[in-house]
Amino acid sequence: MDTLIFLFSDYTFQTVALGSALLGLISGVLGCFAVLRKQSLLGDGISHSALPGVVMAFILLGVKNTEGLLLGAIVSGLLATILMISIVRYTRIKFDSALALVMSVFFGLGLALLTYVQKIPNSNQAGLSRFIFGQASTLLQRDIIVMAVCGVVLLALVVLFWKEFMVFTFDSDFAQTLGFSSQKLNLLLSFMIVVAIIIGLQTVGVILMSAMLITPAVAARQWTNRLGVMVTLSAFFGALSGVAGTAASSLVPKLPTGPSIVVCVSGIVLISILFAPGRGILYRANRRRKNRLLFRMEGGSPDVPTI
Amino acid sequence: MSPQFEIQLIAVIVAVTCALPGVFLVLRRMSMMADSITHTILLGIVLAFFVTHDLSSPLLILGAALMGVVTVWLTEMLAETKLLAEDAAIGVVFPLLFSIAIILITRYAGSVHLDTDSVLLGELAFAPFDRMVVAGRDIGAKAIYTTGALLLINLAVVVIFFKELKIATFDPMLAAVLGFMPGLVHYGLMTLVSLTAVGVFQAVGSILVVAFMIGPPVTAYLLTDDLKWMLILSGLIGAASGILGYQAAMLLDVSIAGSMAVTIGVIFLLTFIFAPRRGLIHALRRRYNQKIEFAKLALLFHLYYHEGSDVEAREAGIDTIRLHMNWDAAFAEKIIRILIREKSVAFSGGMVKLTEQGRRNSIAGYDALFPG
Structure with missing residues (x-):
């Protein structure tokens, strides 16, 4: 207990935990829409595609300030998204192939640029690669402020466009007939997901960012059939695992923060899938057992051939 | 053989090796499974390393290939509960396995050379340093032989089981009725994909393996309706990107694998815009x-x-x-x-x-x- 109190009064821990919690909250909210629209892996694609933008921003600006790099990441993430959407729209290539292709090519471009930067003499490029794997312990207070500002804007947008997003997510054709441009909504939502992913990159890195987007939403989906409850729960799960993962990595030596956040949130999914009332695996098994019992009590034969 | 020639040879072999199973991944809409597998083989390598304590042991390859199959199995088991969509299942499983791998590496394997960079990013330029020596004679870079063997395996499987792969891909029901066991074909293909990913990651890194597996087949998909032609075209596109990518990398002095991936992207982009009948224009x-x-x-x-x-x-x-x-x-x-x-x-x-x-x-x- 004392260690916990000590931990929570530690300044570095406060910063990192706050950052991770913010990230979990934001990606939890936006992840719900990605998961419900069956575009869960979009996050994976965007986060890989952000790399060339980060390096390009570094080459052009010559500095390593967070805002500049994030801007680069957002531009290349958006570019990748638009490319994916147009490949699917204009050819017979399916979304998953377009996604895999665009993200790996963008990542390749990022790597090529990265090796190019490393050969420029005297360039202070160290730390760029933290965008690949993320390093939550390097979060600074101004990073947190950037995250908080982006978070507030994103959440405000979700609240503002709540009904549009809801209709669009569940029935985009219906949204179109109501006069909401599904093309514009798609772009807006994709843009918001891009921003959410980009601000998470330096905490958990390119590869694990997709988990932050999908996993809380999948867990929340098991507990409810209402979008509002799902979004709230998902935000809560995301924030909770952000703090828990940070705490675990501070208490156990040599435990990297990003991966331990992902393990925490995966644990929540496992629990949800097993125990959620109504949908969970255990609940369904129990209901089947009860039905069988009831059927036998009503006089049914135990081996009725099933059709 | 000069190192330059060896690197290009390896690049071509790797690209063709990846493109062959990639064709079926694209047609079966499982491109993202390749992405998932290429990440989780890291866990297989780490676990096998804990057993053998030897980085050059063939068990590492076995462990990694096995982990690829386990990944597919876990993902499908999760998706079969119908509690989450297939793509969400992929997105839940591979980050978890990958995270476990990273945690294990950071905690227990810090003292050995098993860094995540070399697995994820790879470096083709180092391939010629690792020589194959038989009876005291240097007969070329080791990677030529390992990737070459893999190419032969993939080629053999695709040629021998062409009929089974084709029918199980386009009409799994018919395949089941005819007794071809689409499930077996499916897992066989997934084993092949994991083996390929393991075999080539040292050269190009596991993330770019996806570009080699998916890029050429997707490009070929825009050019033909015939499975045989799609396989041949994918191989050719892969080989061309290998050579062009290497030349571009030398010219600009950048990562070879990265430049090959970009070349694949450029070839795709040109095809996407100009392809007759299926292109953007x-x-x-x-x-x-x-x-x-x-x-x-x-x-x-x-x-x-x-x-x-x-x-x-x-x-x-x-x-x-x-x-x-x-x-x-x-x-x-x-x-x-x-x-x-x-x-x-x-x-x-x-x-x-x-x-x-x-x-x-x-x-x-x-x-x-x-x-x-």
Whole structure:
């Protein structure tokens, strides 16, 4: 207990935990829409595609300030998204192939640029690669402020466009007939997901960012059939695992923060899938057992051939 | 053999090796499973390393290939509960396994050379340093032989089981009825994908393996409808990107694997834009033509319907017709001009009037849309 109190009064821990919690909250909210629209892996694609933008921003600006790099990441993430959407729209290539292709090519471009930067003499490029794997312990207070500002804007947008997003997510054709441009909504939502992913990159890195987007939403989906409850729960799960993962990595030596956040949130999914009332695996098994019992009590034969 | 030639040879072998199973991944809509597998083989390598404590042990490859299959199995088990969609299942499973791998590496394997960079990013330029020495004689880079063996395996599987792969990909039900066991084909293919990913990651890194597996087949998919041609074209595109990518990397002094991936992207982009029948330009032109055809027909119907009625002056007036068709002025003018050129309509008395031919076209169009 004392260690916990000590931990929570530690300044570095406060910063990192706050950052991770913010990230979990934001990606939890936006992840719900990605998961419900069956575009869960979009996050994976965007986060890989952000790399060339980060390096390009570094080459052009010559500095390593967070805002500049994030801007680069957002531009290349958006570019990748638009490319994916147009490949699917204009050819017979399916979304998953377009996604895999665009993200790996963008990542390749990022790597090529990265090796190019490393050969420029005297360039202070160290730390760029933290965008690949993320390093939550390097979060600074101004990073947190950037995250908080982006978070507030994103959440405000979700609240503002709540009904549009809801209709669009569940029935985009219906949204179109109501006069909401599904093309514009798609772009807006994709843009918001891009921003959410980009601000998470330096905490958990390119590869694990997709988990932050999908996993809380999948867990929340098991507990409810209402979008509002799902979004709230998902935000809560995301924030909770952000703090828990940070705490675990501070208490156990040599435990990297990003991966331990992902393990925490995966644990929540496992629990949800097993125990959620109504949908969970255990609940369904129990209901089947009860039905069988009831059927036998009503006089049914135990081996009725099933059709 | 010079190192430059060896690197290009390896690049070509790797690209072709990846493209072969990739064709089936693309056709079976499992591209993202490849992404998932290429990440989770890291866990297989780490676990096998804990057993053998030897980085060059063949058990590492076995462990990694096994982990690829386990990944597929876990993902499908999760998806079969119907509690989450297949893509969400992929997105839950591979970050978890990958995280476990990273945690294990950071905690227990920090002292050995098993860094995540070399697995995820790879470096082709180092391949010629690792020599294959048989009976005291240097017979070329080791990677040529390992990737070459893999290429032969993939080639053999695709040639020998071509019929099974084809039928299980396009019609799994029929395959099951005919006794080909699509499940077995599926897991066989997944084993092949994991083996390939493990075999080539040292050269190109596990993330870019995805570019080599998916890129050439997707490009070939835009060029042909024939599975055999798709396999051949994918191989050729892969090989071409290997050589071009290497040349570009030398020219600009950047990562070879990265530059190869970019080359694949550029080839795809060119195909995407210019491909005959399936490219962007073709699609845009077809859509535009369809729009014009539809508008022409709509206008003919409109004129035919109002012909001789009380409101004809308003509905078919030169200045008002666009309001009734809900078109902007420029578009209405264009459509009317086309119809005049085709002698379907003519101006008369301030109205757009159907000609005899226009009347015939209108009726023919209606009959084509609503036969009987």
